[in-house]
Amino acid sequence: MTTSEAPARIAVTGLAVMGSNLARNLARHGYRVAVHNRSSARTKALIEEHGHEGDFVPAETLEELVASLQTPRQIIIMVKAGAPTDAVIDELVPLLEPGDMVIDGGNAHYADTRRREAALREAGLHFVGAGISGGEEGALNGPSIMPGGSKESYQHLGPVLESIAAQVDGVPCCVHVGPDGAGHFVKMVHNGIEYADMQLIAEAYDLLNRVGGMTPTQIAEVFRGWNSGDLESYLVEITAEVLGHFDPETGVPLVDVIADEAEQKGTGRWTVQEALELGVPVTGIAEAVFARSLSGRVEQRKAAREAFGSPEVLASERIADQLVEDVRQALYASKVVAYAQGFDQMRAASAEYGWDLDLGAMATIWRGGCIIRARFLDRIREAYDKDPNLASLLVDEYFRDAVRDAEAAWRRVVVGAVEAGVPVPGFVSALAYYDALRSERLPASLVQGLRDFFGAHTYRRTDREGSFHTLWSGDRSQVDA
Ligand SMILES: NC(=O)C1=CN([C@@H]2O[C@H](COP(=O)(O)OP(=O)(O)OC[C@H]3O[C@@H](n4cnc5c(N)ncnc54)[C@H](OP(=O)(O)O)[C@@H]3O)[C@@H](O)[C@H]2O)C=CC1
Ligand SMILES: O=C(CO)[C@H](O)[C@H](O)COP(=O)(O)O
Numbered sequence: 070m071t072t073s074e075a076p077a078r079i080a081v082t083g084l085a086v087m088g089s090n091l092a093r094n095l096a097r098h099g100y101r102v103a104v105h106n107r108s109s110a111r112t113k114a115l116i117e118e119h120g121h122e123g124d125f126v127p128a129e130t131l132e133e134l135v136a137s138l139q140t141p142r143q144i145i146i147m148v149k150a151g152a153p154t155d156a157v158i159d160e161l162v163p164l165l166e167p168g169d170m171v172i173d174g175g176n177a178h179y180a181d182t183r184r185r186e187a188a189l190r191e192a193g194l195h196f197v198g199a200g201i202s203g204g205e206e207g208a209l210n211g212p213s214i215m216p217g218g219s220k221e222s223y224q225h226l227g228p229v230l231e232s233i234a235a236q237v238d239g240v241p242c243c244v245h246v247g248p249d250g251a252g253h254f255v256k257m258v259h260n261g262i263e264y265a266d267m268q269l270i271a272e273a274y275d276l277l278n279r280v281g282g283m284t285p286t287q288i289a290e291v292f293r294g295w296n297s298g299d300l301e302s303y304l305v306e307i308t309a310e311v312l313g314h315f316d317p318e319t320g321v322p323l324v325d326v327i328a329d330e331a332e333q334k335g336t337g338r339w340t341v342q343e344a345l346e347l348g349v350p351v352t353g354i355a356e357a358v359f360a361r362s363l364s365g366r367v368e369q370r371k372a373a374r375e376a377f378g379s380p381e382v383l384a385s386e387r388i389a390d391q392l393v394e395d396v397r398q399a400l401y402a403s404k405v406v407a408y409a410q411g412f413d414q415m416r417a418a419s420a421e422y423g424w425d426l427d428l429g430a431m432a433t434i435w436r437g438g439c440i441i442r443a444r445f446l447d448r449i450r451e452a453y454d455k456d457p458n459l460a461s462l463l464v465d466e467y468f469r470d471a472v473r474d475a476e477a478a479w480r481r482v483v484v485g486a487v488e489a490g491v492p493v494p495g496f497v498s499a500l501a502y503y504d505a506l507r508s509e510r511l512p513a514s515l516v517q518g519l520r521d522f523f524g525a526h527t528y529r530r531t532d533r534e535g536s537f538h539t540l541w542s543g544d545r546s547q548v549d550a
Contacts, residue, residue: 076139077103077126079229081147082157083175084111087201088147089119090208091174094233096123103127105134107148131157135164142169143226145199150175158185158196167193170222174201176336179217179250179257179343186218186249195222198249200256202439203235211235213439214243215259215431217252235438242438246431247424254343254418255431258411261340261354263304263440264333265407268357268495270308273400274324276482280489281392282384285322289313291393299401299471302443331361340414347417352502353407356494380490392485398478403499405472408449409462410502429453463506472503525550 080103081092088106092115095102101124106112112127119125128134135142142165146157154175161171171194173182182198189196197218201208214234216223223245234243246252270292277283277291289312296305314323337358344351363370412428419426432449435441452465462468483500486493505511520526527536527550536550 075101077101077137078139078143079103080105080128080134080138080142080144082106082131082134082144082161083146083148084115085147086205087174087208088145089115090205091145091147091201091212091233092125093119093122094209094211095229096125098232100124100229101126103134103137105129105131131160132164135161140166140169141225142166143172143229144170145172145174147174150177151181154181155185158189162189162192162194165192165194168195170195170197170218170226172197172199172216172218172226173253174199176200176256176260176334177253178339179254182217182250182253190219195219197222197226198253199230200246200252200259202256202259202435202441204440207235207438207440211242211438213259213434213437213442215246215252215255215434216243217246217248217250217254219248220245234434235442237433237437240433240436242434242436244427244430244434247419247426249422251419251422251424251426254422254424255415255426257336257339257343258415259435259439259441260336261344261351261414262407262411264337264340264357264361265351265353265411265495266302266304266404266441268360269353269400269403269407269499270304271360272486272493272495273396274308274312275491276396276486276493277389277393279382279384279491280485281389281396283389285312285324295397295400298397299445300397300404300443302445303440304443330365330367332365333358333361337361340411343418344414347414347421349410349414349417350502351410351414352498353403353410353495356498360492360494382489382491392482395478395482395485398475399482399496402472402475402479402503403496405445405463405468406499406502407495408445409468412449412462427453427457428459429457461506463503476503 078100079095081088082105084104084106092102092104103126104112104115105128109129116125116127126137128137146154148154148157154173154177177198186196195218197216200215201212203212211234214230216230231241231243234241246255274288277288289309292305292309312324316323316326319326337354341351341355341358415426415428429450432446436446448467452459452462459465463472479500483496517528521528521538522541525538527538529536537547538550539545539547
């Protein structure tokens, strides 16, 4: 920390793991950073432990924090999403002047961000909802940053945020996503894809373990190998780390002693709720959210085990080699589906809210820093560069070929899992989505017939325009509706 009286360039309030690491990242990039936390112990700890890393200005109160800043002020809020964020904004706003910028880097719901942006705009302030991904390590060494808000605010903030973001091939993993809540919407979908990706990885592990008879250590090696091919990604890389780790207390693989109840903070659920509102089928994300919920239904699981017994899976090491390759292909194809669904949701939201999202740019800023960073995001960027109005990622030439090539293995994995009694909701739903999208006819025609029967909800025909109703309880003739 320096003792100079120069005003700070930027401020961070909320110094838990994310905020303190983001402040350190800013300081390491040469910015004079004002820092504040509701309880000052965290501020003191940051200065004591990391003050030597750069130019920090500790503040006991928000008044002090605001007073320490150059104008227009830029204040990053990194506190719990929801009411705590509102509490900080309410305290901060009366202290600010027109033109100042408040940046919410937490995992806010995009609708809250839209509300806050509108309210602060009324007061002449800029409110920037910025999704930040990468966990504590990313916050410190370079996260992926997804800022929304006005273009004007990005002109001020962009250079700072881009400088502290992860860089891939010299390109920062930060771009102005779009107005008002666009940044937090994109971060929410990022997290939804994160859920789907992790569920698929978990299913792959389960199959190799229970059907292939492989140990966590052996599966760790498989994931390590996969990480040098198409599947190369942060999540595949850390899967190898987690599976290869032994519990120091018991000496068994750690994964075998971790309780099998997956928790969630809510961003995956939000993604599905918003997809339902937009009418976008994000089946992979939904299955992932529900799989976590099911894992937590401990009493129901116990009752079902007692009623039916656990599936007796006969593991066979003989089939392991074929299984490993099949599961790799099923994982890749299902992953492509999950990303296709997430990008579809962003496209729908962009149209709904007039955000004009550049989907290729979203793939670009997810290539580094964030949890879903993966080699194939380059392919996604290329696909949208070629055709920004792509109907679905699945029909891009590269992904079309990749999914087609994987199809036979994907089906073998799903059939084998179903026969063995190993639940693979992610793989199954991805395959069903693929089959449904490409079907010439869907049984939705029967659904429409049934709706018309019981509720006179009408139907359209394949051979002419208009809406029709059949007089089901009369002479069953058809009338124009
Ligand atoms: N952890 C992660 O990997 C990631 C987190 N995020 C998001 O970043 C934000 C910060 O996350 P994280 O660092 O994990 O911290 P937490 O989400 O655990 O939040 C703790 C911080 O919030 C502050 N806080 C809580 N309630 C209030 C309040 N009413 N008024 C003022 N401050 C309050 C705490 O202050 P005090 O110390 O006084 O209690 C503390 O600084 C969250 O929105 C989170 O969702 C985003 C990406 C990844
Ligand atoms: O935002 C993140 C990464 O991008 C967090 O890690 C995410 O919130 C974790 O979510 P959950 O606890 O629901 O699994």
